Amino acid sequence: xxxxxxxxxxxxxxxxxxxxxxxxxxxxxxxxxxxxxxxxxxxxxxxxxxxxxxxxxxxxxxxxxxxxxxxxxxxxxxxxxxxxxxxxxxxxxxxxxxxxxxxxxxxxxxxxxxxxxxxxxxxxxxxxxxxxxxxxxxxxxxxxxxxxxxxxxxxxxxxxxxxxxxxxxxxxxxxxxxxxxxxxxxxxxxxxxxxxxxxxxxxxxxxxxxxxxxxxxxxxxxxxxxxxxxxxxxxxxxxxxxxxxxxxxxxxxxxxxxxxxxxxxxxxxxxxxxxxxxxxxxxxxxxxxxxxxxxxxxxxxxxxxxxxxxxxxxxxxxxxxxxxxxxxxxxxxxxxxxxxxxxxxxxxxxxxxxxxxxxxxxxxxxxxxxxxxxxxxxxxxxxxxxxxxxxxxxxxxxxxxxxxxxxxxxxxxxxxxxxxxxxxxxxxxxxxxxxxxxxxxxxxxxxxxxxxxxxxxxxxxxxxxxxxxxxxxxxxxxxxxxxxxxxxxxxxx
Amino acid sequence: xxxxxxxxxxxxxxxxxxxxxxxxxxxxxxxxxxxxxxxxxxxxxxxxxxxxxxxxxxxxxxxxxxxxxxxxxxxxxxxxxxxxxxxxxxxxxxxxxxxxxxxxxxxxxxxxxxxxxxxxxxxxxxxxxxxxxxxxxxxxxxxxxxxxxxxxxxxxxxxxxxxxxxxxxxxxxxxxxxxxxxxxxxxxxxxxxxxxxxxxxxxxxxxxxxxxxxxxxxxxxxxxxxxxxxxxxxxxxxxxxxxxxxxxxxxxxxxxxxxxxxxxxxxxxxxxxxxxxxxxxxxxxxxxxxxxxxxxxxxxxxxxxxxxxxxxxxxxxxxxxxxxxxxxxxxxxxxxxxxxxxxxxxxxxxxxxxxxxxxxxxxxxxxxxxxxxxxxxxxxxxxxxxxxxxxxxxxxxxxxxxxxxxxxxxxxxxxxxxxxxxxxxxxxxxxxxxxxxxxxxxxxxxxxxxxxxxxxxxxxxxxxxxxxxxxxxxxxxxxxxxxxxxxxxxxxx
Numbered sequence: 012x013x014x015x016x017x018x019x020x021x022x023x024x025x026x027x028x029x030x031x032x033x034x035x036x037x038x039x040x041x042x043x044x045x046x047x048x049x050x051x052x053x054x055x056x057x058x059x060x061x062x063x064x065x066x067x068x069x070x071x072x073x074x075x076x077x078x079x080x081x082x083x084x085x086x087x088x089x090x091x092x093x094x095x096x097x098x099x100x101x102x103x104x105x106x107x108x109x110x111x112x113x114x115x116x117x118x119x120x121x122x123x124x125x126x127x128x129x130x131x132x133x134x135x136x137x138x139x140x141x142x143x144x145x146x147x148x149x150x151x152x153x154x155x156x157x158x159x160x161x162x163x164x165x166x167x168x169x170x171x172x173x174x175x176x177x178x179x180x181x182x183x184x185x186x187x188x189x190x191x192x193x194x195x196x197x198x199x200x201x202x203x204x205x206x207x208x209x210x211x212x213x214x215x216x217x218x219x220x221x222x223x224x225x226x227x228x229x230x231x232x233x234x235x236x237x238x239x240x241x242x243x244x245x246x247x248x249x250x251x252x253x254x255x256x257x258x259x260x261x262x263x264x265x266x267x268x269x270x271x272x273x274x275x276x277x278x279x280x281x282x283x284x285x286x287x288x289x290x291x292x293x294x295x296x297x298x299x300x301x302x303x304x305x306x307x308x309x310x311x312x313x314x315x316x317x318x319x320x321x322x323x324x325x326x327x328x329x330x331x332x333x334x335x336x337x338x339x340x341x342x343x344x345x346x347x348x349x350x351x352x353x354x355x356x357x358x359x360x361x362x363x364x365x366x367x368x369x370x371x372x373x374x375x376x377x378x379x380x381x382x383x384x385x386x387x388x389x390x391x392x393x394x395x396x397x398x399x400x401x402x403x404x405x406x407x408x409x410x411x412x413x414x415x416x417x418x419x420x421x422x423x424x425x426x427x428x429x430x431x432x433x434x435x436x437x438x439x440x441x442x443x444x445x446x447x448x449x450x451x452x453x454x455x456x457x458x459x460x461x462x463x464x465x466x467x468x469x470x471x472x473x474x475x476x477x478x479x480x481x482x483x484x485x486x487x488x489x490x491x492x493x494x495x496x497x498x499x500x501x502x503x504x
Numbered sequence: 505x506x507x508x509x510x511x512x513x514x515x516x517x518x519x520x521x522x523x524x525x526x527x528x529x530x531x532x533x534x535x536x537x538x539x540x541x542x543x544x545x546x547x548x549x550x551x552x553x554x555x556x557x558x559x560x561x562x563x564x565x566x567x568x569x570x571x572x573x574x575x576x577x578x579x580x581x582x583x584x585x586x587x588x589x590x591x592x593x594x595x596x597x598x599x600x601x602x603x604x605x606x607x608x609x610x611x612x613x614x615x616x617x618x619x620x621x622x623x624x625x626x627x628x629x630x631x632x633x634x635x636x637x638x639x640x641x642x643x644x645x646x647x648x649x650x651x652x653x654x655x656x657x658x659x660x661x662x663x664x665x666x667x668x669x670x671x672x673x674x675x676x677x678x679x680x681x682x683x684x685x686x687x688x689x690x691x692x693x694x695x696x697x698x699x700x701x702x703x704x705x706x707x708x709x710x711x712x713x714x715x716x717x718x719x720x721x722x723x724x725x726x727x728x729x730x731x732x733x734x735x736x737x738x739x740x741x742x743x744x745x746x747x748x749x750x751x752x753x754x755x756x757x758x759x760x761x762x763x764x765x766x767x768x769x770x771x772x773x774x775x776x777x778x779x780x781x782x783x784x785x786x787x788x789x790x791x792x793x794x795x796x797x798x799x800x801x802x803x804x805x806x807x808x809x810x811x812x813x814x815x816x817x818x819x820x821x822x823x824x825x826x827x828x829x830x831x832x833x834x835x836x837x838x839x840x841x842x843x844x845x846x847x848x849x850x851x852x853x854x855x856x857x858x859x860x861x862x863x864x865x866x867x868x869x870x871x872x873x874x875x876x877x878x879x880x881x882x883x884x885x886x887x888x889x890x891x892x893x894x895x896x897x898x899x900x901x902x903x904x905x906x907x908x909x910x911x912x913x914x915x916x917x918x919x920x921x922x923x924x925x926x927x928x929x930x931x932x933x934x935x936x937x938x939x940x941x942x943x944x945x946x947x948x949x950x951x952x953x954x955x956x957x958x959x960x961x962x963x964x965x966x967x968x969x970x971x972x973x974x975x976x977x978x979x980x981x982x983x984x985x986x987x988x989x990x991x992x993x994x995x996x997x
Binding site for chain 2: 033096098101103104105113115116118119120123126226227230234235237394395405408409416419420422423424425426427428429433435437438439440441445446447450451452453455460466467468469470471472473474475477478492494497499
């Protein structure tokens with residue numbers, strides 16, 4: 012339906028973005044925030060039509076899509092506020108000490124934008140992590156132009172959102188090239204975008220294979236660039252004995268909801284639950300299986316996702332050591348994913364790498380360890396995860412230090428007695444984990460700290476005071492928090 | 505003299521460091537800072553013997569080495585203060601809002617250490633960027649164990665400093681493995697260290713070839729890790745017409761000192777000076793040449809560096825378009841670097857990549873552009889640099905926006921009317937530039953922000969308040985600055 016962008020078109024797009032960069036980065040924080048808020052307004056004004064387009068393209072239900080648009084608007088506004096507040100600028104001022112030997116010069120530092128950012132839309136979040144989603148919003152906050160490659164599963168939705176962004180850019184009198192929207196179903200388009208010398212950073216949400224390919228290309232460039240690929244994970248939940256002994260049924264109910272939320276199509280979906288053989292664990296598995304049976308299958312995003320779910324789940328269930336516990340009792344249609352629960356022993360998990368793989372959909376496996384020692388071994392064997400969860404009493408936590416320490420090594424968000432699905436958009440959120448959950452676990456893709464992905468510092472030494480950026484001027488005209496001679500301050504110098 | 509570490513030894517070292525990591529990261533900020541300060545005391549107590557060992561191994565003069573040890577001690581103490589102050593922890597607290605729909609959980613985020621860090625000693629800074637230098641100090645502050653590979657040009661110096669660190673670690677009752685010192689002249693040792701699965705980050709100061717090799721290995725790992733290679737640059741100085749018209753001789757004197765400081769063996773050495781053809785530029789070149797003639801050659805670090813200097817300089821001077829302006833009038837000995845000034849036109853610079861290469865030593869080339877347009881073209885053609893300098897009046901700056909913007913794209917530190925040599929150790933410093941000046945221009949290797957290289961965030965969701973790390977506890981027992989519900993605060997929650 013849409014033509015892939017050609018190499019020549021991509022080159023033109025990047026030249027235009029590079030030119031726009033030099034104008035857009037000079038826009039004040041207020042102007043950038045104004046642009047982001049204008050996009051939020053335009054998104055709202057897309058009205059029902061946008062929701063209906065997205066429903067057709069993604070199979071997602073109307074309520075979910077309305078919620079997700081709301082979240083996208085909330086993100087744009089929250090990141091606009093953060094942009095203006097300027098904490099992400101990490102402004103630092105050390106004033107001169109002329110009579111030191113040798114004299115100490117005046118040095119002031121702040122974050123500046125990297126340059127044009129490529130954003131790859133996500134299939135499972137047509138609004139919140141696609142065209143006007145978190146990556147785009149935070150790149151705009153940082154002062155970077157954005158080139159979005161539409162996800163081929165929802166090109167019309169992406170087009171409509173792109174129109175909204177372009178309208179806002181036009182209303183805000185921003186330079187042509189501050190935002191460009193292109194299509195490309197083939198991997199060549201993605202590669203050409205990442206390899207282009209004027210591309211300075213990449214944001215991606217999707218599969219390991221896709222995200223890792225972008226990372227490898229970026230590191231093979233003459234000038235390597237940062238790639239922020241959020242590639243999902245299996246988000247282990249550890250059931251600790253003290254907690255499980257009293258709350259097995261309640262935890263099972265929580266897990267059933269989290270495993271099947273959004274037909275399991277979240278990167279924080281708990282695909283792995285680890286317990287220790289006991290009566291309480293049997294109760295848990297029984298109750299969770301019972302709940303899974305009663306949850307109806309749901310439409311998945313597109314045929315490719317259904318196919319992958321069936322294949323991955325099939326492969327897992329084919330393993331000799333894996334036993335099916337329960338499937339939804341309602342027969343699925345062609346486009347639906349069937350809620351499924353499996354189980355295996357700790358020994359099986361430790362010896363079979365297939366059981367560590369993500370099965371993207373409403374599937375989870377309960378690993379039955381023979382004792383705490385085996386649970387610790389399982390924790391140590393796990394790869395990097397976006398999240399890890401403990402179902403635990405306080406004494407479960409304090410009494411199992413080795414387990415807690417092992418889990419700290421592998422996760423970006425560490426949850427107690429709750430579920431990993433539901434990623435709050437706030438400054439304290441960290442959505443990113445050690446590799447392979449993301450290509451750079453030092454950065455989050457959710458929350459205003461995501462702005463920091465698209466900046467680098469410049470130190471200004473011995474500059475004439477009146478020519479410094481406003482962020483670093485003596486009088487602090489923007490009223491931002493700064494470190495002045497080692498002390499946090501909003502005062503002037 | 506020293507045996508290269510074997511693969512088996514390296515594996516044992518890394519296992520020990522990994523074990524130590526789990527204890528050391530639990531040390532309080534105060535304990536880490538105490539360790540760093542104890543190293544500073546031990547370094548001081550190494551007395552004259554350490555200085556004499558370093559003099560023999562590095563050819564550096566006594567005064568310089570005493571200064572550099574002083575700087576190393578200053579760094580350890582300054583970073584210890586920063587460690588305790590905890591600004592680098594980026595502590596954020598968003599408290600729960602139970603009656604929100606859905607309920608907002610309590611989420612708190614802070615930086616945690618990455619794990620064992622490999623530090624490669626630098627040849628040109630036997631103290632400040634080697635065994636107990638900036639990389640080691642900031643890794644300790646972050647909570648990471650360190651494995652130092654001694655630079656083969658000063659192994660005895662490195663050994664002596666390592667003893668001081670181990671003594672401090674022992675006095676502070678830190679776990680075995682918090683610091684390990686190994687030797688390895690072959691690249692295999694470096695590769696094995698970077699490729700080891702328990703290595704979590706790498707710090708390096710040295711050549712492009714060395715730093716880039718580490719970066720490539722790190723990205724070929726199953727789990728890629730960050731590599732902070734500071735690889736030097738040619739640190740362009742732009743002479744703007746207004747300033748040059750009045751201050752040509754004074755600028756020439758500053759440049760002569762900067763080019764030859766420490767026999768030109770600094771990564772911030774200005775190897776490129778760019779002016780516009782004019783009478784003032786002729787005066788500048790004449791005066792700079794005259795000054796260079798009068799500066800005596802100096803002993804370089806080791807025979808390999810002298811050889812490389814002669815070869816690189818020889819290659820530059822062999823280029824048809826390059827003209828020798830001046831050499832020191834004093835004949836050099838075998839181990840000395842001869843101060844040298846060359847010149848070429850802007851057109852020659854633009855067409856010949858040899859002129860863009862770093863010549864590590866007391867050498868610089870003046871590029872004579874035909875007009876401002878050509879100077880802008882030169883600026884746009886430059887690769888990433890640690891520093892860039894403008895010699896300029898205020899109206900030179902405001903009247904040449906395209907040039908200023910082009911320079912912003914390529915540098916980490918932007919200096920007005922001063923010289924790039926002399927890297928102040930302070931929070932506002934940024935020592936790191938866009939690739940190829942360093943492998944990750946988002947991070948500094950000088951100043952307390954260098955701690956941030958060795959950490960990543962973890963978000964704690966819904967944790968029992970009393971089990972949170974002290975950094976995130978309600979009462980703020982450490983008294984650090986935190987972002988609490990979006991506001992900067994030292995108060996409790």
